Every structure is written in C-alpha cells, then in structure tokens.
Amino acid sequence: MSENIQHITVALPGGEQKTVPPGTAARELLLPAHKQAIAARVNGKVLDLSHPLTVDCTLEPVLPTSPEGLDVLRHSSAHLMAQAVKRLFPHVQITIGPVIDSGFYYDFKHDQAFTPEDLEKIEAEMKKIVAENFLVTREEILRDDAVRMFHDMGEHYKAEIIASIPANDVISLYRQGEFVDLCRGPHVPATGRIPAFKLTSVAGAYWRGDERNEMLQRIYGTAFATEKELKQHLALLEEAKRRDHRRVGKELDLFIFDPIAPASPFFLPKGTFIYNELIAYIRTLYKRYGYQEVLTPQIFDVDLWHRSGHYENYKENIFFTEIEGRTFGVKPMNCPGHTYIYAAKKRSYRDLPLRIADFARLHRFERSGVISGLTRVRSFAQDDAHIFCTPEQIEAEVNGVLRMVTEVYRTFNFTEMRFDLSTRPPKRLGDDATWDRAEAALAAALAANGIQYRINAGDGAFYGPKIDCIVFDALRRPWQLATIQLDFQLPERFDLRYTNSEGHEVRPVMIHRAVLGSLERFFGVLIEHCGGDFPLWLAPVQARILTITESQDAYAHHICEQMQQAGVRAEVDLRNEKLGYKIREAEVHKIPYMIVVGDKEVSSATVAPRGRKGEKIPALTVPEFIARVAAESVPGGAP
RNA sequence: GCUGGCGUAGCUCAACGGCGGAGCAACUGAUUUGUAAUCAGUAGGUUGUAGGUUCAAAUCCUAUCGCCAGCUCCA
Numbered sequence: 001m002s003e004n005i006q007h008i009t010v011a012l013p014g015g016e017q018k019t020v021p022p023g024t025a026a027r028e029l030l031l032p033a034h035k036q037a038i039a040a041r042v043n044g045k046v047l048d049l050s051h052p053l054t055v056d057c058t059l060e061p062v063l064p065t066s067p068e069g070l071d072v073l074r075h076s077s078a079h080l081m082a083q084a085v086k087r088l089f090p091h092v093q094i095t096i097g098p099v100i101d102s103g104f105y106y107d108f109k110h111d112q113a114f115t116p117e118d119l120e121k122i123e124a125e126m127k128k129i130v131a132e133n134f135l136v137t138r139e140e141i142l143r144d145d146a147v148r149m150f151h152d153m154g155e156h157y158k159a160e161i162i163a164s165i166p167a168n169d170v171i172s173l174y175r176q177g178e179f180v181d182l183c184r185g186p187h188v189p190a191t192g193r194i195p196a197f198k199l200t201s202v203a204g205a206y207w208r209g210d211e212r213n214e215m216l217q218r219i220y221g222t223a224f225a226t227e228k229e230l231k232q233h234l235a236l237l238e239e240a241k242r243r244d245h246r247r248v249g250k251e252l253d254l255f256i257f258d259p260i261a262p263a264s265p266f267f268l269p270k271g272t273f274i275y276n277e278l279i280a281y282i283r284t285l286y287k288r289y290g291y292q293e294v295l296t297p298q299i300f301d302v303d304l305w306h307r308s309g310h311y312e313n314y315k316e317n318i319f320f321t322e323i324e325g326r327t328f329g330v331k332p333m334n335c336p337g338h339t340y341i342y343a344a345k346k347r348s349y350r351d352l353p354l355r356i357a358d359f360a361r362l363h364r365f366e367r368s369g370v371i372s373g374l375t376r377v378r379s380f381a382q383d384d385a386h387i388f389c390t391p392e393q394i395e396a397e398v399n400g401v402l403r404m405v406t407e408v409y410r411t412f413n414f415t416e417m418r419f420d421l422s423t424r425p426p427k428r429l430g431d432d433a434t435w436d437r438a439e440a441a442l443a444a445a446l447a448a449n450g451i452q453y454r455i456n457a458g459d460g461a462f463y464g465p466k467i468d469c470i471v472f473d474a475l476r477r478p479w480q481l482a483t484i485q486l487d488f489q490l491p492e493r494f495d496l497r498y499t500n501s502e503g504h505e506v507r508p509v510m511i512h513r514a515v516l517g518s519l520e521r522f523f524g525v526l527i528e529h530c531g532g533d534f535p536l537w538l539a540p541v542q543a544r545i546l547t548i549t550e551s552q553d554a555y556a557h558h559i560c561e562q563m564q565q566a567g568v569r570a571e572v573d574l575r576n577e578k579l580g581y582k583i584r585e586a587e588v589h590k591i592p593y594m595i596v597v598g599d600k601e602v603s604s605a606t607v608a609p610r611g612r613k614g615e616k617i618p619a620l621t622v623p624e625f626i627a628r629v630a631a632e633s634v635p636g637g638a639p
Numbered sequence: 640g641c642u643g644g645c646g647u648a649g650c651u652c653a654a655c656g657g658c659g660g661a662g663c664a665a666c667u668g669a670u671u672u673g674u675a676a677u678c679a680g681u682a683g684g685u686u687g688u689a690g691g692u693u694c695a696a697a698u699c700c701u702a703u704c705g706c707c708a709g710c711u712c713c714a
Contacts, residue, residue: 095714096713096714097714098712098713098714099712100712101712105709105712113642113643113644114643115643115644116644158714161713161714162714164714165714171714172714181714182714183714184714185714201708201709202643202644202708202709203642203643203644203708203709203710204641204642204643204708204709204710205642205709205710206641206642206710208713209710209711209712209713210710211640211641211710215641215642215643215710216642216710217642217643218642218709218710220708220709246706246707250650251650257705257706258705259687259704259705259706262704262705262706367640368640368705369640369641369642369709369710370640371706372706372707546673546674548671548672548673549671549672550671551671576670576671576672577672577676577677578670578671578672578673578676578677579672579673579674580672580673580674580675580676580677581672581675581676581677582674582675583674583675583676584674584675584676585675585676586675587675588675594674596673596674598672598673599673600673608673608674610674614674614675616674
C-alpha cells in the first residue's frame, strides 16, 4: 500500500496533465486559472467543484455562461429561493424545485397564496443570503435516515419523495447555512456565486403534476450569469408583451373576442382580409401541388363519430346537438367526412394519389382553463388536406408535403425550423411490417429533402407515425404548426378500398397534413413574428395618402383612385391635422407606405413615399409607385 | 376543470366604504400646417351579471360569466 503508486492523472483543458493524489477536489486543479467556474466537468459529467477525483479523468471547468453552467446556477437559485421562503414563512413545506427552459421554479405547500409583495420580500431575502455567502456542501446519507430526518423537520412532501427512492440507494443532501435540501446536484460552491436573478410569477401547481392531487404554490424565477443577461432576458419578455397578438390584434383592428362566444374570434374587416389572403396563398400552392378543394358538412350524425373512433377517444372535445330525435356532432376534424368523398365511387390505383383539401370551420371544446387568444380557440379552420394513396406512394407524397412546408415557411420569413419524426408507440394498430415501411418512408422523404430531424421514439399516434414541423419565431420561441400523419386505421374503419393493378381490392393509406395548421393559430404566430408589420402582400392597407393642406385634397383623391384602379390598397387622410400627426397615426397603424403630398408633389405630379420604418424614398410618379408596390406585393416579397 | 390574480368610458388606467376621474380615441370649433402627437370645448358610465352586508358599495361577502398566469420540464 505504497502512497506514491496511488496517484491519478488528470487531463486539463489545453492538453495539460497533472498527477495528484486521489481524493483531490476538482476545484484545486481548476482554481488559479478558472476561477469563474461554478462546477466541474469530470469525464464529461457535470459535478460539484468540491467533487473528489478518484480515478484518471479529464477535467474541464463549467462556466456560468455555458448551458450546463446556467442550469447549475438556476438550480442553485431554486435552493436559494427555498431557503429565503423558509426564513420568511417557517411553516411552509418545500417540495421540488427544478430548472426549466427559461429559469427555475420551486413548489411550496403554503395555505395562503404568495402575493407580489411576498415575492419582493423573498427576493430581498435571497439577496441577503447571497451576501451571507454560505458554502454549499454536499453530504451523502442513507435513504431511511433521510426520510426520518425530513419527517422530523416537518417536511412531509420531501420525506414522501425520498421514500419513493429505492431503499438501499445512497442519497445526497445539500446544505447552505441553516437550509438543507435533498438534491442530486450539482450546485454552485457558495451562495455568493449567484449574481443575477429575478422572481417572475406565482401560480398554482398540482403535487406531482396530477390534478387529482392537492394544489401547491409555485414560484417562478429566472437567473443568469450576469446582470446584463438578466436585463436582456427581461427586455425580451417586454418585447414579447409588446408583440402579443391579442394586443396587436386590438390595436390594428384585426379581431375581437366577446364573452358571448368564448374562445371564438370575431375577425374584423382587416383581420378577415389577412385571413383570406392566407387561404388564397395556400390555394395557389394547391394548384401547383395537385390538390383539389372540397366543401363538406359541418355537422354529422353521431354514427360517423362512432365509426371513426372520435366518439370513443375525443368525445369530450366535440359539441353535440340534437334535433328530431337524432344526435349530431359538430365536426372537430375533417378526416371522417373526407372518407365519404373517397368512397363516393369505386377507386382504382390509377386514381391515386387523391389529394382532398378543405378549409372548413372546425369546432372543438377546449377546457375553459386552456383557451388563449388565437392560439387556443374553440372555433377555427385549418389548411387541412387528406391524401389517399397506395403504400408505395407514401414516400413521394410525404416528400411533396415537405417541399410545400419548406416553401411556405420560407415565404413567411420563418428562417429557423425543426422536424421531429415520431415513431411507433407501444400501444398501436397494424402489423410491424407496415410500421417498418411507413417509418422508413417518412425518414426517406425527410432525407430526400436534406432535412435534419430528431426522432421521438414511441411518440407517434396509435394509428400511424408522424412528422411535426416546429418553427421558431423572431423571438426564437418554438411553435408546432405543420404536421404530417400517416393513418392506417381510418381506411380500415371506413372500409376504403381501391383496385390494384392485379385486380384485387386493397386498402389505401391516408395522410393527414396541414401546412399552416390552424389558420387562427398561424395568424397569431405570424402577428408575433412580424410584430404587426405584415409583409406588403398581407397588409390590409398598403398606402395611405397624407395631405399637408386642403389644397391637395383633389390631387390626393385623384391618385388614390389611380392606385386603387391598379390594385393598390390605398386610402386618403384628408384630416385637418399637421403632417407629423398623420405620420404618427399611420406609423402606429403599421401602414407600409405613407404618401406625402404637398404643393410640391401636386405641381410635379409625383408622390413622396415614406416607409413605415421612416425610410425616405425619393419622389416617384404615381405609375412608378404602383409598379413598385406591384413588384413587392407578392408572397415572399417585401417584408 | 383546478389554484391564484383581474373585470371601472371605445382603449390604457386612477379612485379601494362617503358626490365615479385622467390621458388617448370620438364629436364641435379655431388653426391650413412638409416627415412620430396644434389648441380649446363637448359628449361619453345602473363600475361584467345577479344577489347580499351597510345609513352608505366600484370598494366588503356569495354566486355566476369572462379574461390573464400556471397546472408535462419530476430529489
């Protein structure tokens, strides 16, 4: 047992190697050079700085600015918050406090609700604990001892969590000052290392996320490596508020909501214009991509929903109505209706693929707590279509849909996209050979389009695998919009057939697909993406003519008429106001072109356009201006 | 649905047991104006709805409708 053969070799960043006795803390090797580190990465695993190194390993610092470091920081912030809460509200029980995308939260058992004033107090206490700069230490303890310990402390939720961990496991505790919490870590070495945090909101949450359990109080917060990043994050939240489609929709007179029809938008003329343009744009693509549009009933005998399986699986979301003793369901989806169009005549393989598109209104009952603006409504339409094809055609069809999806999102200036391929779930319909072929076809179609994708194993629907398209808006928030789903079940349930080339009757495959998804939801996302500055082709008013005095009224009317005749959506502002006032108003209404006309323009028969961002555009003749608008006013044209 | 918060003029918000206000918008008048707000005046309300407490309710209580945040990110 000679001491000197028990040395370990640690590889540090930059190729440096050190030989140290086992048990040396990671911190000691990192410290002089990497004092910013808040954790250590040992053989790729993120651990405490105090972690004793026992075997040969690679060692890297984890900085608070790295994604892993930020997680550590936020997790420690959650503990910091829990400590502050326990100081201020000793009777409160702690439960769990994980890291989330935008920060962290901690759930507490507290009989009263936390108020915004409480949050301020808690935040102040957190700052105090940071100043006290407690060491954060880790210790290991047997499970049963931990259960007893938390039980004795009156932390019954904590004890319950620990009791659900296997009996022989060693578990870890983290201590900072008087506060101790069960946690697997890692954590920052001391509370003084948490520089920038903010508590953002408080809300109810169920114990273990189950609505049958009792309700806890959840406090959300966020933390960053620097004050500057925290400010940036808070500014982003402000910007998101400013762009909120509910606010923009009101300001720009796009749509309203009224309690008389909860979660069902009333589109005003300007909003309806944009809505219809979205449909018109998709229709132009349908011509190129070979879709045929249909109109189908709004309500169907409940028999349809029994046969399709919706009654069994989706009843809670369907509006029912009764008349003449018959029960009808208002359609939440178009697919069952479309099977009737398919089945209306005998189909041959020569008829396939059959692509049926439908912009029909759909109604789904959504629980009152989940509805929100245009993004979660009870009344909406989709750019929905169903493709009936042979199994051999799946890849080519999905390929076509993917091409359309990428074209559409490019048009709307969504530059970032992600695709997820969801494969067979444990509980499913159909044989493995069919699933093999279907999943392979989807993967091949993705590959054919050069699309990188993630696999969500087991996340497919029970009736078939699917591809979801997630787009990121200007604030980098993800939205799941387009979807492509294979379906082997509905053709079965509705006994759909076609005659193949050998004369046998066989089942077609159904592909459900939407590109924009719900038009309402897409509209909402588009508003937030562009902040209300719609591209020229979608702007309800493209140009507003602003006069300086009433002596230009006749000219303004004349050129407005000219523009309208040429298809430019123009209007005049003849009000007896100063130019600055009219400009401000047009600016606030996000009108793309302001056309200033004074005596100068009248005498030279020109216009002086101004862009909505204040860009000065040299004087143009009216035909020149019209040509400019016409050139820019196409999908994918001027932003 | 559940937890919490909030419903006051068209919009954004004050008043928080004691006569419901302001800014913007609207309307009227004056001003005729050159690139983000000219001035003055007028009108606008059973305080979401229904009950209750009180001498007195926008304010306190109950119910109801609606809106907002959250309720899957697992020590």
